[in-house]
Amino acid sequence: MNKQPLVLRLLKGFAMFWWDFLVGDTPELFVAALVIIGAVALVSERWHANSTAVIMLPVLAIAALGLSVKRASDAAKRK
Amino acid sequence: MLATTVSSGVVVLVGAVFLACAVEMVEALTIVFAVGHTRGWRSAFEGVGAALVALSALVAVFGPALIHVPLTWLRLIVGGVLLIFGMQWLRKAILRSSGLKAKHDEDAIYQETVAELENVAPGTNRDRIAFVMAFKGVFLEGLEVVITVLTLGTSAHRLGLASATAGVALVLVAIVGALVARQLSSVPENAMKMSVGVLLVTYGTFWVGEGLRVRWPGNDTFLLAFVAIYAVVCWALVNLIKPRDPSNPLKVNP
Numbered sequence: 001m002n003k004q005p006l007v008l009r010l011l012k013g014f015a016m017f018w019w020d021f022l023v024g025d026t027p028e029l030f031v032a033a034l035v036i037i038g039a040v041a042l043v044s045e046r047w048h049a050n051s052t053a054v055i056m057l058p059v060l061a062i063a064a065l066g067l068s069v070k071r072a073s074d075a076a077k078r079k
Numbered sequence: 080m081l082a083t084t085v086s087s088g089v090v091v092l093v094g095a096v097f098l099a100c101a102v103e104m105v106e107a108l109t110i111v112f113a114v115g116h117t118r119g120w121r122s123a124f125e126g127v128g129a130a131l132v133a134l135s136a137l138v139a140v141f142g143p144a145l146i147h148v149p150l151t152w153l154r155l156i157v158g159g160v161l162l163i164f165g166m167q168w169l170r171k172a173i174l175r176s177s178g179l180k181a182k183h184d185e186d187a188i189y190q191e192t193v194a195e196l197e198n199v200a201p202g203t204n205r206d207r208i209a210f211v212m213a214f215k216g217v218f219l220e221g222l223e224v225v226i227t228v229l230t231l232g233t234s235a236h237r238l239g240l241a242s243a244t245a246g247v248a249l250v251l252v253a254i255v256g257a258l259v260a261r262q263l264s265s266v267p268e269n270a271m272k273m274s275v276g277v278l279l280v281t282y283g284t285f286w287v288g289e290g291l292r293v294r295w296p297g298n299d300t301f302l303l304a305f306v307a308i309y310a311v312v313c314w315a316l317v318n319l320i321k322p323r324d325p326s327n328p329l330k331v332n333p
Contacts, residue, residue, distance in 0.1 A: 022164075024167065030163055040291050041291050044291045044293050053291070070320070
């Protein structure tokens with residue numbers, strides 16, 4: 001029997017949902033998104049290099065996806 | 080020019096919400112069919128009804144609340160969430176298309192749910208197990224739809240359109256599901272997931288940029304360029320990682 005108060009259980013459930021939703025079994029994609037946002041923020045907000053940001057954002061997203069797929073593919077092929 | 084700008088954004092928004100909702104509905108419907116056929120329809124429908132009420136309440140509460148968040152921050156946060164969520168969907172769809180991950184099998188899920196329910200003693204008039212299974216199936220799958228509708232709808236200032244599109248998808252899938260009985264395995268689910276992933280990453284990239292004050296060439300029209308770029312990248316990745324030897328058995332990752 002779970003003796004934790006209902007509010008605490010609800011909060012834990014809420015936190016677990018977002019953890020599974022955003023991190024789950026692909027923490028590399030979560031980290032990549034944070035790195036992308038940080039890098040583009042530097043380029044766009046600090047250095048005001050709009051053209052670089054326009055190219056950089058999708059290129060970094062594609063690189064992150066490619067690396068994550070490659071990692072999963074290598075792991076599957078090793079099995 | 081204005082008409083093109085408006086229609087590009089609307090087409091991508093409607094497409095993303097409709098496909099995401101349809102895919103999740105197929106998964107939820109498989110569970111509901113298994114519950115209904117095994118334990119009776121009354122409790123299954125009650126579970127579905129309760130889940131739909133809970134999901135509608137979430138949209139009603141969080142939808143208007145999100146509108147009060149400053150648009151730049153909203154788009155940055157929503158863009159980040161969509162970028163992660165979209166990349167997760169694309170990763171899975173690419174691995175499934177290349178044969179490195181088992182495809183989502185609705186028939187297997189149906190059989191597993193039926194087997195699970197048959198081991199439990201039959202219920203009375205109000206079958207608690209059936210109610211909970213149907214509620215959980217619809218609520219958990221529906222939660223992803225709610226997040227998609229809320230994030231896409233509020234950031235585009237088109238929450239009404241996004242909700243209506245989700246409603247239409249829900250009704251259409253329910254009707255088609257009822258007509259084809261439980262042959263939901265014939266739905267091209269992976270192709271739909273790939274399309275949703277492309278659209279989510281498209282919006283994610285676009286809004287992260289908007290949130291960081293990046294000026295996209297052609298404004299909303301640039302969404303279409305993103306759709307094309309990400310679709311080509313996915314096709315290339317599938318072909319790049321596909322095992323060369325067809326006789327080599329699948330390395331299924333559960």
